[in-house]
Amino acid sequence: MEMEHQANEKIKVAIIGSGNIGSDLMYKLLKQPGHMELVLLTGIDPASEGLARARALGIQVSYEGIQTVLDAPDIKLVFDATSARAHLRHAPALRSAGKIAIDLTPAALGPYVVPPANLREHLDEANVNMVTCGGQATAPLVYAISRVTPLLYAEMVSTVASLSAGPGTRQNIDEFTETTARALEVIGGAKRGKAIIILNPADPPIMMRNTVYAIPQGEFDEAAVRASVEQMVAEVQTYVPGYRLKNPLVIEMRDTPWGRQPILTMLLEVEGAGDYLPRHAGNLDIMTASARRVGELFARKLLEGRQEAAA
Amino acid sequence: MKAPRVTDTSLRDGSHPMRHQFSVAQVRAVAQALDEAGIPVIEVTHGDGLAGSSLQYGFSATSEMELISAAKEVCRQAKIAVLLIPGIGTVKELKEAMERGAQVVRIATQCTEADVSEEHFEFAKKLGMEAVGFLMMAHMRPPEVLTQQARIMESSGADCVYIVDSAGAMLPRDAYERVKALKEALAIQVGFHAHNNLGLAVGNTLAALEAGADQIDGCLRGLGAGAGNAPTELLAAVLDKMGLNPGLDVYKLMDAAEYVIAPMMPYQPIPTRDAITIGYAGVYSTFLLHAQRAGERYGIDPRTILTELGRRQAVAGQEDWILDVALELARGAAQHTAH
Numbered sequence: 001m002e003m004e005h006q007a008n009e010k011i012k013v014a015i016i017g018s019g020n021i022g023s024d025l026m027y028k029l030l031k032q033p034g035h036m037e038l039v040l041l042t043g044i045d046p047a048s049e050g051l052a053r054a055r056a057l058g059i060q061v062s063y064e065g066i067q068t069v070l071d072a073p074d075i076k077l078v079f080d081a082t083s084a085r086a087h088l089r090h091a092p093a094l095r096s097a098g099k100i101a102i103d104l105t106p107a108a109l110g111p112y113v114v115p116p117a118n119l120r121e122h123l124d125e126a127n128v129n130m131v132t133c134g135g136q137a138t139a140p141l142v143y144a145i146s147r148v149t150p151l152l153y154a155e156m157v158s159t160v161a162s163l164s165a166g167p168g169t170r171q172n173i174d175e176f177t178e179t180t181a182r183a184l185e186v187i188g189g190a191k192r193g194k195a196i197i198i199l200n201p202a203d204p205p206i207m208m209r210n211t212v213y214a215i216p217q218g219e220f221d222e223a224a225v226r227a228s229v230e231q232m233v234a235e236v237q238t239y240v241p242g243y244r245l246k247n248p249l250v251i252e253m254r255d256t257p258w259g260r261q262p263i264l265t266m267l268l269e270v271e272g273a274g275d276y277l278p279r280h281a282g283n284l285d286i287m288t289a290s291a292r293r294v295g296e297l298f299a300r301k302l303l304e305g306r307q308e309a310a311a
Numbered sequence: 312m313k314a315p316r317v318t319d320t321s322l323r324d325g326s327h328p329m330r331h332q333f334s335v336a337q338v339r340a341v342a343q344a345l346d347e348a349g350i351p352v353i354e355v356t357h358g359d360g361l362a363g364s365s366l367q368y369g370f371s372a373t374s375e376m377e378l379i380s381a382a383k384e385v386c387r388q389a390k391i392a393v394l395l396i397p398g399i400g401t402v403k404e405l406k407e408a409m410e411r412g413a414q415v416v417r418i419a420t421q422c423t424e425a426d427v428s429e430e431h432f433e434f435a436k437k438l439g440m441e442a443v444g445f446l447m448m449a450h451m452r453p454p455e456v457l458t459q460q461a462r463i464m465e466s467s468g469a470d471c472v473y474i475v476d477s478a479g480a481m482l483p484r485d486a487y488e489r490v491k492a493l494k495e496a497l498a499i500q501v502g503f504h505a506h507n508n509l510g511l512a513v514g515n516t517l518a519a520l521e522a523g524a525d526q527i528d529g530c531l532r533g534l535g536a537g538a539g540n541a542p543t544e545l546l547a548a549v550l551d552k553m554g555l556n557p558g559l560d561v562y563k564l565m566d567a568a569e570y571v572i573a574p575m576m577p578y579q580p581i582p583t584r585d586a587i588t589i590g591y592a593g594v595y596s597t598f599l600l601h602a603q604r605a606g607e608r609y610g611i612d613p614r615t616i617l618t619e620l621g622r623r624q625a626v627a628g629q630e631d632w633i634l635d636v637a638l639e640l641a642r643g644a645a646q647h648t649a650h
Contacts, residue, residue, distance in 0.1 A: 155366050157631050162423060173427045174401035194365055197398040201423040202624035211631035213366040247638045251609070257370055267635050 009306075011299040012036040014069045016062075016090065017081030018043030018050030020166055020277060022103055025079055025288040027053055027275040032292065035299040040075065061145055066090050070097050077298055079291055080105060083168055084175065091127055100298055101127040103292050105168070106175040114187045115293045116235045117143040123301050128294065130174050133283035134158035134210060135183035136290045137260060141212045141266050142188030142234035149220035154190035155213040156180060159198045163204035164281035173197060190214065197237075208282035210268040215261050222251065229266065239293045240286050242271030242279070247299050314557035316526045318352040319345050319543050320504075321384065321572060323394050324528075324535035326358035327597050328580055332372040333335075335381045336573050341531070342382035344567035348560045349584055350543070352415055354392040355382045358536065358597060359628065360419065361400030361408060367630050368597070376411055383412030390414040394445075396628065397427045402434040406564040409438050418464075419445030419475070421626045422452050425460040432467035443502065443526070444472040447627040450480040450593055454492030461493050461501075471500035471526055476515060477627055479506030479537050480593040483518035490522035496636030502526030505541045507533055508590025510582050512541035513549060520555070531564070531572040532579065535595025537589050543625065544568040588614040592621030601630050605637035615640060 005215045013029070013036045015022045022041065029038040041054040042062040051061045060187030062068035069078055070093055078094055080087050087107035094101045098200040103110060110127030115118055117140055123266075130136065136253050145151060158180075169176060177195045200206050216225075229249055236243045250265040270282030276282050320567035321340055338355060345353050355484075357363035359374045364371040375393075383391050392415035393408045416435045418428045428444065435442040444464035446457055461472040474489040486503060493501040501520030505512040505528070516527050526592060528545045533539030546565040550556045573579075580586070585594075585603060589596055594617055602620075617638045 124539070141439050153366075157367050159629060159631075169424075169428050170424075171430060173397045174403075175402060175432065177398065178403075194362075196365065196367055196628070198626065198628050199398070199421060199427065201421065202626075206623075209369070209632075209635075211634075215366075237421045246635060250634065250638070253368070255370070256366075260646060265634060267631070267638075290489070 008305050010035055011077055011302050012037050012039045012075045013077040013079065013295060013299070014038070014040040014042065014072070014075045015079045015081060015241070016042050016066055017049045018045070018054065019081065020284060021288060022081035023050045023053060024276040024284055025081060025291060026059065028288050028292045030057065031275060034294055034296040035076065035303060040069060042066065044060060056163045066093060069099070073089065075099060076302055077102065078297055079295065084172065094098060095126050099197050102291055102294055102298070103127060103129045103223060104287060106132060106172060106179050108179055112183050112187050113294055114139045114143070114183065115239065115290055116140045116232060117187050119297055121229050123297060130287060130294070131183045131187070132180045133287045134197060135180045135269055136286045137208070137210045137283070138212045139183045139187040140178070140232050140236050141229060141268065142184050142190055142214060145216070145225055145264065146189030148228045150217040151190040151214050152190050152217045153192045153215040154183060154184045155194040155196070157196045157198065157211045158211040158283070159200050159206065160283045161208070161280045162199045162201040164208070164277065164283055165199050183201040189304050192241045205278070205280040207280050210269040210270065212268065214221060214264045215256060215258065216264065225249070225264065240270065240271060240289045242285070244269055270303055312553070312555055314522055315520060315524060316351055316544060316557060317559065318354060318368055318392060318526060318528050318648070319350045319530065320540065321530040321534050321543070322352040323354040323356045323358060324540055325530050326356070327536035328534055328539070328577060330577070330600070331357055331364065331369045331434050333378060334373055335377060338378045338381045339385050340571050341567070341578050342389070343385040344563070344571045346386040348563035348567055349558050352392050353386065353389045354394060354417065355379050355383060356394045359399055360396040361404035363396070363399055367622050371447050376407055379411045379413055381409055392417055394419060395431060396420070397431055399628065401585055402431060405435065406438065411543040413440070415441040415443060417445050417473070419447050422446040422449045422460055423480045425463040428464060429467040430647045432464065432469055433468040436468040439599055442468055445475050445504070446468040446472065447475045447477045448595065449474045449489055450476055450478055450485060454489050457489055458492050464497040465497050465499055466520040470498060471502050472497060473502035473506040473526070474519070476506055477595055478507030478593045479512065479590040481511070481515055481595055483511065483514050486515040487518040487522045490519045490524050494523040500525035502528070502638055504528040506535065506590070506596045507538040507580070508582055508596060511639065512539070513545055516541045516546065517549070532576060533576065534572055534576055535580060535583065535596070537580065537599050538582040538586035542568065544585070585613045585617065592618045593618045594625055595627050595629070596635060598630065601633045609637045609641040611637055611640050611644070
């Protein structure tokens with residue numbers, strides 16, 4: 001059982017990166033702080049709108065990037081919402097300063113964390129990675145099936161509105177497909193994973209859509225698979241309310257490299273909470289919501305450690 | 312007008328009607344016939360580009376890498392091209408394709424999303440490959456938007472940018488205006504890729520040539536997605552009559568179409584009612600077989616599915632929306648019956 005702590009017991013946290021992801025995460029931490037207290041948001045551009053917004057909300061800001069974070073010994077938990085390249089520099093600095101890093105970039109130095117699948121496995125790590133938005137959306141569904149029946153193959157197709165794909169995604173689209181495919185294997189439990197991303201410029205913008213295909217190995221219990229998927233959707237909804245299957249799981253026979261096999265297809269839609277980013281940006285929302293949840297568990301664990309030390 | 316460079320994409324766009332089942336023997340036969348007929352560039356890849364083999368688009372029967380090697384082996388003068396759609400394939404597969412002999416890469420994005428291709432152009436140029444940009448579904452945006460997007464590809468290192476009528480939805484005027492705008496804005500070459508859904512593949516290609524297109528595409532017997540592409544043997548005959556033959560052997564291409572590719576085709580792509588609907592509704596030509604399959608399974612006219620996809624502004628590669636739309640239409644029909 002998770003221990004609840006006094007509301008006044010909080011872990012001080014910082015966000016590095018004042019772009020879309022950093023800003024949306026800031027609103028989430030203010031709206032639902034749990035056992036975290038956001039004390040600092042840093043960027044590198046003094047003219048950043050994100051920094052101005054944070055300042056207006058009474059959060060301390062800095063445009064000296066990571067340095068201000070390193071200089072604050074009371075900050076124990078740091079969300080890095082910059083870029084993979086920047087995180088490669090940030091990670092060792094944060095580690096030697098004794099701070100836990102929750103990495104929202106595709107750098108993937110630490111183990112992947114997808115809350116409903118493996119969150120509790122990595123609470124001893126000093127650096128964890130949030131995979132990709134598509135990974136946060138689809139790995140739980142693949143995991144939900146593979147915990148019931150082994151999977152030969154899983155594939156995800158993520159379609160996001162052009163407006164919600166920032167420069168980070170656009171300049172590193174290969175990293176998205178490679179990291180997400182790997183997460184379907186490592187987290188999802190499929191023997192082989194594949195990921196495809198499509199940007200759709202429709203006006204008005206579309207909601208984030210994901211299609212997940214899975215090929216089970218041998219016979220499987222259809223009722224158990226359906227129940228596991230339903231349970232998983234409900235669990236993700238506890239932290240991403242706009243997460244829903246558009247249709248019940250579809251099963252059809254298809255020719256595959258493994259012969260004629262039943263294909264399980266799930267059509268998923270993710271509507272954002274609209275905290276800062278618009279509701280169509282479900283891809284970014286699931287990233288920040290998952291990061292907040294991971295942060296909350298780390299914060300509780302740190303507080304438990306303090307209590308034990310005090311006892 | 313000048314004689315254009317003709318790229319044959321029977322072994323890439325033709326992969327769609329072949330349901331990605333091309334064999335090594337078939338690829339060797341087609342590539343050899345094209346090479347002997349003087350075709351300078353032959354595209355060989357899964358229909359959806361490198362790493363397109365998937366549940367979303369259909370698994371390849373034979374690895375595209377083996378097919379690239381097979382085509383390379385039999386070509387004496389033609390260069391091998393591959394298609395790369397960022398978001399599906401990555402630079403990793405591009406490198407392997409290059410090592411197997413591909414010298415040209417055609418990098419395709421939805422016509423509003425060119426900036427996802429910057430790393431791929433830079434990588435291709437580093438590998439020493441010729442890099443051609445593909446602005447897909449170009450009927451969806453006006454010439455000025457396409458010009459901005461083409462400039463992104465040009466500044467990333469593209470040697471040529473194509474206007475791609477993936478939906479076969481353009482009229483000759485649309486093709487002309489788009490190619491013309493790129494010709495005026497870019498210092499590099501401009502190309503045009505047609506689909507025949509409205510019966511205009513050859514006509515639109517001629518309009519593109521009139522606007523100054525430097526490169527055009529064809530497939531033997533028009534073997535490509537939807538109602539197919541401009542037939543290479545037809546383009547050769549027409550170009551020859553116009554005095555613009557870039558060195559193609561018209562009779563050898565006719566023979567290649569008749570005796571090499573026609574016997575392996577599962578059907579002759581033509582503007583059937585479903586293919587016409589694709590051009591009419593402006594949706595991706597590869598949706599054809601997927602929409603027909605979903606229509607059959609759920610008892611819905613494929614044209615209804617295709618029209619709804621057009622209304623939702625589906626773009627290149629969104630085959631998964633077909634199931635989504637079919638399920639919704641089937642549910643709507645069931646509710647209607649229940650009342």
